[in-house]
Amino acid sequence: MMRVLVDALPLLGEANIATYLRQLLLSLAAEDGLHEYRLFFRAFRKDTRARIARLSADPRFNQFQTKIVRIPDRLLDWCWTERSLHLPLTEVWLGRPDLFLSTIYMTPVVKRTAVVMIAYDLIPLRFPQFYGDDLPLLMARIRRSIERAVAIIAISERTKRDYVELLGADPTRIHVIYPGVEARFSHKAEEGMQSLVLARYGIRRPYLLYVGSLGPHKNVETLVRVFRRLKQARRIPHQLVLCGQARWGPEVVEATEDLSHSGQCVVLDFIPGSDVPHLYHAADAFAFLSLYEGFGLPPLEAMACGVPVVVSNAGSLPEVVGDAGLQVPPTDDEAIEEAIYKVLTDADLRQELRQRGIRQSSRFIWAESARQTLKVFALARSGP
Numbered sequence: 001m002m003r004v005l006v007d008a009l010p011l012l013g014e015a016n017i018a019t020y021l022r023q024l025l026l027s028l029a030a031e032d033g034l035h036e037y038r039l040f041f042r043a044f045r046k047d048t049r050a051r052i053a054r055l056s057a058d059p060r061f062n063q064f065q066t067k068i069v070r071i072p073d074r075l076l077d078w079c080w081t082e083r084s085l086h087l088p089l090t091e092v093w094l095g096r097p098d099l100f101l102s103t104i105y106m107t108p109v110v111k112r113t114a115v116v117m118i119a120y121d122l123i124p125l126r127f128p129q130f131y132g133d134d135l136p137l138l139m140a141r142i143r144r145s146i147e148r149a150v151a152i153i154a155i156s157e158r159t160k161r162d163y164v165e166l167l168g169a170d171p172t173r174i175h176v177i178y179p180g181v182e183a184r185f186s187h188k189a190e191e192g193m194q195s196l197v198l199a200r201y202g203i204r205r206p207y208l209l210y211v212g213s214l215g216p217h218k219n220v221e222t223l224v225r226v227f228r229r230l231k232q233a234r235r236i237p238h239q240l241v242l243c244g245q246a247r248w249g250p251e252v253v254e255a256t257e258d259l260s261h262s263g264q265c266v267v268l269d270f271i272p273g274s275d276v277p278h279l280y281h282a283a284d285a286f287a288f289l290s291l292y293e294g295f296g297l298p299p300l301e302a303m304a305c306g307v308p309v310v311v312s313n314a315g316s317l318p319e320v321v322g323d324a325g326l327q328v329p330p331t332d333d334e335a336i337e338e339a340i341y342k343v344l345t346d347a348d349l350r351q352e353l354r355q356r357g358i359r360q361s362s363r364f365i366w367a368e369s370a371r372q373t374l375k376v377f378a379l380a381r382s383g384p
Contacts, residue, residue, distance in 0.1 A: 001035055002381060005067065005097035005113075008039035010104050012051045014245070014270065015213065016297050017120065020155070020179050021103055026060060027180070027370035035377075038065045038095060042106065044072045067095050073106070080109055081140050084147075099381055105141040107148050114380040117149035119174070121294025121315070122162040123217055130216045143167065150380040153177050153373065155295045156316035175376050178319075179295060180366030184274070187306035187358050189281040197278040203266050207239040208344065209283035209307070211276065211298045212290075214242070214249020219289045219312070219330050224255045224265070226337045231264060234341055240265040243279060280305035285343045285350070288312070289330050296320045300364055303357030308350045310339045324360035325353060 006025065010017040029037060039061070043049045052068065055061055079085040086109040094100070100110060102117040124131050124138055131138070146152065146167060152174045154160040160176050163169040198204070208227065214220050220242065227240045246253050246269050259265035280286065286302035286309045293315040300320055302309050311317045312330035321327065326339040343350060 002098045002377065003096065004035055004037050004099045004101060004377065005040050005094055006037060006101045007103045007106065008041055008055075008066075009106075011039070011055055011061075012041075012048065016295075017104070019182075019297060020120075023180065023182060023366050024369065024373065025064070027366040028373060029063060031367055031370040032374055035374075036065075038067055038097070040067045040094065040100075041069070042071065042073055042076065043068045044070050069093060076106065076108075077137065077141075080107065081137070081144050084109055084144065086111060099377055102145050102149065105138070105145050107141070107145040109148070114150045115145075115148045116376060116380050117145045117152045119152050119154045119159050119163055119294075121155075121159055121292070122166055123292050123294070125162075125166050126292050127217050149173065151175060151376050153376055155179055156319050158316035158319060159294045175372070177369055177372045177376070178364055179297065179300075180364045180369050181297075181300050181304045181361050182366070184277055185280065185301040185304040185361075186277070187304065187354075189306075190278070194278045194282045197275050198282055200275075201241075201266060201268055201271070203241055203279075203282075204239055204263075205282060206237060206284045206344070207241045207266075207282075208340065209241050209243070209279060209286045209302070210288065211243040211279070211286070211301070212288065214244040214246065214252045216249075216251075217291045218244075218249075219291050220244070220249060220252045221255050222330065222333065222336065223287055223289050224252065224259070226333055226340065227265070228259065229333070229337055230341060230344075231259075234337075236341070236344055238284060238344060239263070241268065241279065241283070242266070243268045243271065243276070245270050276301075277305055280307050283307050285310060285340065287336075287340060288317070289328070289336060290314060290317065291330050293317050293320075299325065300361055304361035306354045306358055308343050308353035309357060310336070310343055320364075322360050324356035 010021045041052050099114045146169050154174050154176050157176050160174045164171045230236045256265045280302050286307045288299045289312045296317050299309050299311050309325035311321050311325050313327040314330050328335045328339045
């Protein structure tokens with residue numbers, strides 16, 4: 001038996017990293033009856049401990065033991081990131097794990113414990129202008145994690161290449177393991193529930209959908225600009241539905257004000273996860289025009305739900321979508337407009353893309369991701 005300690009802090013958030021880690025953990029537990037998984041939290045703040053308590057009450061996660069350390073991140077960063085110091089009794093207060101899974105780049109200095117790191121993307125290096133004063137610390141954490149990891153799990157081939165080309169990581173230590181798609185994202189639609197969900201949020205058909213963060217690298221302002229041109233020049237009847245937390249994209253919300261007031265755009269803040277599949281099912285098309293992605297879960301979810309997708313050709317998105325969607329340069333408004341218009345107005349093309357998307361999404365299976373991850377764990381534990 002191997003004791004695996006997982007940095008579970010991302011589970012307390014709402015971003016795609018939380019979705020990724022949640023599904024990976026649950027899949028590992030389902031596939032692996034041999035090893036013991038424990039959740040590690042840095043929880044100096046009282047509000048963090050309250051969120052941990054809520055997570056522990058979730059019946060899906062009460063199967064995992066938790067290890068909480070009440071040491072300020074500032075002190076841990078000084079020791080682990082700035083000085084690379086091994087703190088006395090570190091292994092004891094971590095619970096003597098055999099393997100530490102680093103999921104958010106805060107990697108301890110440990111002895112006799114194998115470290116496996118998960119690499120998502122290097123968007124901070126690609127687009128440093130979107131990051132503030134925290135960027136140097138973040139990059140220092142990433143570099144320290146690379147130094148300490150026996151093995152690195154990259155969520156796409158693009159991410160692996162970035163780690164090799166931009167940070168000099170050893171490619172022989174990097175293993176590409178794609179995420180899967182959750183079972184709730186299926187092409188089997190419930191028409192009654194769709195109508196209820198659309199009415200709840202003031203959405204009318206037909207509509208073009210976006211799901212994801214409204215942060216600057218997601219390029220949602222370009223989607224809004226192109227949609228406005230489609231309404232004005234091509235007279236499409238569609239609404240634009242943006243599903244993403246408004247606090248991460250105030251500029252996007254501001255750019256949609258006139259469209260929202262006229263009923264042509266709906267911006268949804270955080271909504272229950274159970275509603276999201278119904279938004280996919282009822283959409284005519286899904287657009288995802290990111291400037292860069294390390295993977296891109298929303299296009300995968302859309303394809304699994306049988307929605308035609310238009311994506312940018314940036315980062316890992318060509319790996320995820322393949323030939324199952326239309327790909328466009330993320331900064332070419334005319335190409336984006338033409339692709340979206342084509343999908344919205346060509347019923348035969350939409351049907352073809354639906355079928356292709358369902359087939360493409362079936363390649364991404366969480367159980368297989370877990371099995372490949374277990375192989376990396378075994379390799380890391382066995383040593384070089």
